[in-house]
Amino acid sequence: MRPNMLQRFDGFLRNQIPFVLTLLLLLLAMVPSHAAGLTRIGPMLALIAVYYWAIYRPDLIGYGAVFIIGVVQDLLTGTPPGVAALALLLTHAVVISQYRFFNARSFAVTWWAFTLVAAGAMVVKWLAVSLVYGTLVDASAAFYSYLMTVAIYPVVGWLLARVQIAFLRDV
Amino acid sequence: MKQPPPSPSRLGALRSLVGRFAFLALVGSAFALMLLGKADTALVERLRGVVSDAVVPVLEVVSRPAASVAQVIDNVREMAAIREQNALLREENERLLRWQAAARLLEAENDALKDLLNYVPDPRASFVTARVVADTGGAFAHSVLVTAGQRELVEKGQAVVSGQGLVGRVAEAGMRSARVLLVTDINSRIPVVVGAGRLRGILAGDNTDRPRLLYLRTPGAVSPGDRVMTSGAAGAFPPGLPVGVVTSVEETEVRVEPFLKRERLEFVRVVDYGLTGILRDVTATDGQSGRNR
Numbered sequence: 001m002r003p004n005m006l007q008r009f010d011g012f013l014r015n016q017i018p019f020v021l022t023l024l025l026l027l028l029a030m031v032p033s034h035a036a037g038l039t040r041i042g043p044m045l046a047l048i049a050v051y052y053w054a055i056y057r058p059d060l061i062g063y064g065a066v067f068i069i070g071v072v073q074d075l076l077t078g079t080p081p082g083v084a085a086l087a088l089l090l091t092h093a094v095v096i097s098q099y100r101f102f103n104a105r106s107f108a109v110t111w112w113a114f115t116l117v118a119a120g121a122m123v124v125k126w127l128a129v130s131l132v133y134g135t136l137v138d139a140s141a142a143f144y145s146y147l148m149t150v151a152i153y154p155v156v157g158w159l160l161a162r163v164q165i166a167f168l169r170d171v
Numbered sequence: 172m173k174q175p176p177p178s179p180s181r182l183g184a185l186r187s188l189v190g191r192f193a194f195l196a197l198v199g200s201a202f203a204l205m206l207l208g209k210a211d212t213a214l215v216e217r218l219r220g221v222v223s224d225a226v227v228p229v230l231e232v233v234s235r236p237a238a239s240v241a242q243v244i245d246n247v248r249e250m251a252a253i254r255e256q257n258a259l260l261r262e263e264n265e266r267l268l269r270w271q272a273a274a275r276l277l278e279a280e281n282d283a284l285k286d287l288l289n290y291v292p293d294p295r296a297s298f299v300t301a302r303v304v305a306d307t308g309g310a311f312a313h314s315v316l317v318t319a320g321q322r323e324l325v326e327k328g329q330a331v332v333s334g335q336g337l338v339g340r341v342a343e344a345g346m347r348s349a350r351v352l353l354v355t356d357i358n359s360r361i362p363v364v365v366g367a368g369r370l371r372g373i374l375a376g377d378n379t380d381r382p383r384l385l386y387l388r389t390p391g392a393v394s395p396g397d398r399v400m401t402s403g404a405a406g407a408f409p410p411g412l413p414v415g416v417v418t419s420v421e422e423t424e425v426r427v428e429p430f431l432k433r434e435r436l437e438f439v440r441v442v443d444y445g446l447t448g449i450l451r452d453v454t455a456t457d458g459q460s461g462r463n464r
Binding site for chain 1: 176190191194197198200201202203204205207208209215218222223226229230233234237238239245303304305306307310311312313314315316343350351356357377378379434435436437
């Protein structure tokens with residue numbers, strides 16, 4: 001039976017969830033927390049989301065979407081445009097290329113893999129920023145931000161899994 | 172002419188080929204964007220303005236509960252220390268009253284001396300108060316988004332201050348939002364004067380919490396505790412805005428602790444000292460809403 005108009009529209013909307021959710025997480029990461037010391041080293045929620053969807057629903061979020069998310073992040077945060085886009089693209093590509101490894105792995109393994117992938121993304125970003133500015137920029141804040149991102153991964157990953165079960169089981 | 176449908180394996184191969192091509196093209200685009208950001212800054216600024224205009228309404232909604240929660244936590248924390256704080260504040264109030272008297276005296280004397288010298292007064296400043304809705308920080312850039320833009324006559328280059336002192340300057344202004352480059356950002360350069368000797372220098376951010384003082388003629392004359400203020404050199408900033416305090420003086424570098432407390436930023440003032448040119452007076456009309464003269 002062919003799906004009718006409404007069902008197709010519903011499916012289309014559901015397919016946009018990963019992209020929209022990643023953008024929302026990107027904005028959420030920017031909300032001032034008013035907590036001393038936290039503002040500089042906030043976690044990179046968008047990176048977590050890109051990693052998560054690349055493992056579980058790579059069909060719903062492609063290179064183009066990842067690129068757009070990265071460019072939006074660059075334009076909003078004031079980093080040189082293209083830097084975050086590059087880091088997120090490489091993250092996505094690494095996960096996609098290792099889909100055999102990630103296939104049906106336990107949560108602990110994906111978390112452990114995330115510590116490596118996120119470190120790679122951070123180094124790429126740091127190198128790209130340094131390249132654009134022509135000087136090695138200070139990386140200590142980036143390191144703490146990385147630790148925060150790894151620490152918060154289980155929470156965000158759990159939330160994304162809830163969303164996936166609720167909305168994306170059938171599409 | 173009908174073609175036979177491609178077999179699944181060929182389709183998969185084709186798909187992976189397209190994917191690989193898209194990946195390479197987009198990585199190339201990312202590098203092209205980096206170059207573009209260096210070559211055509213005006214275009215990138217316009218793009219930043221468009222994107223921040225688009226997301227500021229969302230951020231405004233999301234940031235309110237966050238601010239409320241922070242306020243509640245702050246309140247509880249302050250309750251605990253209310254007695255000591257009260258005593259401290261009384262003491263400080265007394266001290267400040269004495270300072271106020273001294274300042275009044277000096278102000279009167281200053282006015283009288285200015286009269287004698289036929290001093291040309293500084294232009295009167297007007298300002299727009301805006302809410303900070305996003306600390307777009309991260310590790311590689313220090314900036315915040317505020318809810319005032321060209322609609323409120325905010326323009327690139329204007330100084331941004333809070334109760335504590337200089338926050339930074341407007342990096343780009345969209346229609347209803349603007350990005351403020353904090354004094355600690357790696358792209359921030361501010362002409363300043365240091366201490367009672369009014370030594371001139373440039374305060375240069377480097378993405379750490381403590382920006383450096385550059386181009387001091389006699390770095391040895393600076394000591395920890397000296398106040399740093401904007402100098403107004405080159406017309407970039409109005410003179411005399413408090414920026415911070417010198418914290419460390421070493422042979423190769425002098426570091427400054429800014430008064431700016433990033434996590435405390437909730438409202439900032441975008442100040443228009445009329446330093447951006449004479450054309451502004453034509454477009455700036457009085458009675459604009461949200462604008463205080």
